Amino acid sequence: MQKFKLYTRFERFWHWTQMALVMLLILTGFEIHGNFSLFGFENSVRLHNSSAWAFMGLAVVSILFMLFSHQYVNFIPTTKKLKEQIQYYTLGIFRKDPHPTKKSLYNKLNPLQRLIYAGLLILIFPVQIITGLVYMYYHYPQNPLDAAGLKSAAVTHTIGAFMVVAFILVHMYMTTTGHSVSSNIKAMITGFEKEEEEHKAETKPNA
Template sequence: MKKVYIYKIFERFWHWTQALLILILMISGFEIHSSFDLIGYQKAVELHNVSAWIFLCLIVFAIFWHFTTGEWKQYIPTTKYLKAQFNYYIGGIFTGAPHPTKKLVYDKFNPLQRLIYLGLKILVIPVQVISGFLYLYFHYPAEGMELQSLEYVAVIHTFGAFLLLAFMIAHVYLTTTGHKPGSAIKAMITGWEEMSDEEIKERVISDIEASIKKSRAQLQSNVEIGDLFEAAMNKASLNAGVSSIADTRFKDAIENSGAGYFCIGKDGNYIDVNDTWFKLYKYDAKEEIIGKHYRLSRNKEDFEELQGNIDKVLKTGQIINHGEVKRICKDGSEGYHTLTMSPVYEEAEVVGVEGFIIDTTGQLLAEREMLKKQIRINDELDKKKTSKD
């Protein structure tokens, strides 16, 4: 096992400060409700109000940090591996089954954690803040709020407190399910988490792939380049008199290019591909793919994502940059390419989807091999250093 730095300083500060404030708010809040007598009603009210204001300031800083660093993307919900993660928690975790997801720098939370944390951030905590303000300014019409009764506010605020309490109990329990009972808590204190060599390799490879995708996205989102490309395509379309699928294939221009061209009908079947496309998919001739559905070149998860974007092109007519994807070739091997899709019109109606793919397999595999080689070299150096010590 080796240690990997995964939790940043502010991330740890925000986590523990939030936990402490929620704990103080719960203890003082339940004392206000006369659940027990610890510091007295008046002091509990004062402590609760001060902690609430500090918590609100922390939320503002946390929102700013999440959006400026891009960490907000960690909370985007996904159904990928959701069922596997649920099955792991209700059964696999007790039988020593492997974890269905990996903790990576751009993917720290599993699918269930994403849903729960997102729910807390956009539902539970906002409800607590709003109901708390209603409590704080109740019967103060001069300051802008006046309610007839606190009954419903009290029920909502207390229910939210019990949800937070249940979350904290479950959260603390799950921190003990790592390879060591206290490893997750220790990682959130120091920022360094223990991982196996295989997990470290996967994380570093993931970091590099994410950086590559980010660089490509920044290049592709360049406004001037985008404007020039769109203007050139519009001009070419007008000159060619584009009005139907048969007219939009631009065979002479694309047959000898390095990009693979494809055209798909509304039924999802391939209408046309160029030589580059079927060679990238390792077919012997385009006739092997024409008339077949595009699902044959994707696994289940990737197909669902691609289907969603193709449906969007067909329904809205917008051009979509699908980014880098994995393809399944005729012989079962895998490759990688970037993919863009645009609508095909016939008499002002979208009747299909066409686009281009650019192969990135060689570059991606070369980068992975260089990374693995560097990791092997570092491992050897570590072994030599250990033996000398």
């Protein structure tokens, strides 16, 4: 077995920082929403605002990183091998079949992941950011547009929040579907993934 580099230092920093920020956003957000008490309502509001800003800052930095390091190619959705990937998760995985796609520095995500992550990046995150900014700054319905209050922004923000929570649950579970239960998480920590034997010949980084 041989190790190969999958995640750069920046990507690992980005991932774990984002994880912490999203956790903070979810906990404070649902406290503000009235589901439980944890930090106290006022602290939650303050932390939700500050972690939202940190999240947006991180998003800007990571987008720049993606563009300059050419890593954005990982997020371009594709239907190639999509069917095989779905078949793998619904069938192959139980037979311990090999993964239908192989990972590399420029192909970190399988087609199903690409689709889901593209959905997050294009739909959920922008919607959360826009409705969140509306929440912070567009309090009053008179100018310049009559939004008749916070309701539309708040409800949309809540829908996005539930989708993020569902994503995270599935995402956390999916980390266990690597070639060992912990290999994906280890890769996100160390940056290196161990190659599966049968793909050895094909998975040389093409850079």
